[in-house]
Amino acid sequence: MFETRNRGQRIALQILLTILVLPFLFPLIVMVQGSLQGQGWGNYRVVLDVPGLWRFFLNTVIITVGVVLLVYVVAMLAAYGFAKLRIRGKELFFWLLLGCLTLPEVVLLAPLFVTDLKLGLYNTYWAVVVPLAALQVPFAVLLVRNFLEGVPDELFEAIRVDGANAFGVFRFLIVPLTRPIASAVAIFTLVGAWNDYLMPLVFLQKQSMQTVTLVPQFFQGEFNDDQTKILASAVLTALPEIVAYLFLQRHFERGLTAGAIK
């Protein structure tokens, strides 16, 4: 794409890239540096000693796992139905689903709030898991359906001739076949659920139920705006995401590109 004709140009390109990338690194440096001011690593010890810190992580993990599982199961079933089975008014249903793609989550606040109170779901994991999953499912269905439509019908006919019913097809063909796209779905669902702020903010008021995205606010109260501790807590909450990304880098990028290039 971009041609460098000699050594000088190659070095110039390398320098240009490095300069361009610095602003992206800068906030991360500020974060780590700020967290080490004052008491140095002591900040981290203080933050880690706060009782209940692990609870934020546990809650986020529970919610994220719940959302990913729910989205995976529901989207797989639906994608199979949409791609390979006979449904009357199929496209109408599909468009009804896709209509949900543009929905800003803030629109759901008032009705969900009222409904959660009525059903006693307020301050439970369900209050966050179900709407988050509902918001993620349409995109997941879109991706997996596109993927499955690329699979030749003969494969499905063959396994049915061998005596498999629809469930057998799902279990022995769809699940193994969709593994690559499923990991993409799992990953963007995971990032979305892990990073979500608005839903836990509104629906999880009880502190023992809150998630990592609410940690900075918690520490603002806890440490009276002691920036070093707040930044240390930010580093601690960001760390799992950075580590996960470094390990799963290829999957993340494939997950993204699967969504938009199709």
Add this chain to the structure above:
Amino acid sequence: MAKTSLIERDVLVDMPRSQGGRARLRRGRSDEPDVRALRLPSGFPWILPSLVLCVGLIYYCVGYTGYISTLSWDGLSPNPPSVGYHNYTTGILHDPVFWGALKHTAIFFVATFVAQTFLGLLFAVLLHAKVKLGVVYKVIIFVPVMLAPAIMAPVFREMFSPPGQFNEVLHHLGLGFLTQPWIGQSSTALAVVAAITIWEWTGVNFVLYYAAIGQIDRSMIDAARIDGAGNIRVIVSIVWPSVRGTTFALATLSVIGALKTFDVPYLVTNTGPNDATQFLGTYIYQMVVTLDHVGYAAALSIVLLVLSLILAIALQLRSRRGKLT
């Protein structure tokens, strides 16, 4: 197989009857003689969970919001009075904060989309060249995408504060005259919100452009090179038109993203000063949670929803029309 399929068909016609309009539409086509249809099992039970979860929950909420939007309701009183279209006509139309939020959203969209597209494409092109440590650059650009804006918010608040690191860097670069309270004044707060979003999302544009560029036919570029095209010419005449589909996908994502903006203005600038970084999402949130104007917030939500739908559909249509010509 035919027998089960017939049974399922009965279920199929029965099921949506309670949902009114859809049943009619589906029954209309029920007598088509279709061999495949008889052999294939019905897929309706398979898509049912997704319909219950998404269409059920979301459309229920939207309908409910539509209903609330005709009320004057604080969210608590048991019998709120109905005010019809009042919330829309006398409320939103004459609400300077709403129009301000809309203006911010538009400015914010243009700024973030242009910057992210430019930077994303630039990084994608440069990293397709032979550079050392390419992976390191990719990781640095993409890591912000992974980090929750809510977690990074305290960092940015500190960074852009008057004694913060951003002003410090300006000093070191000899640009000391530019230092100012970036978050604390109306003239720059929106720019800070946009800059943070650009930092967060350029990685997405980069990864998508990187993949799209990888799919361009190399021979086309080689031919252009033989004809004497330089780097800039190749980017403008070949790369940019080739990634058009990706650009439209990203534009759609950016429009929806701009309309959904909440975390950054809420946490970093606290929608201020003087509503200078007020967005529709933050405004609706304030109306519901802190001011208890639930009816008005619902009307704002409906406007927001209609806006996102119209813009998303318009962009999709435009992107398709372009493909045909």
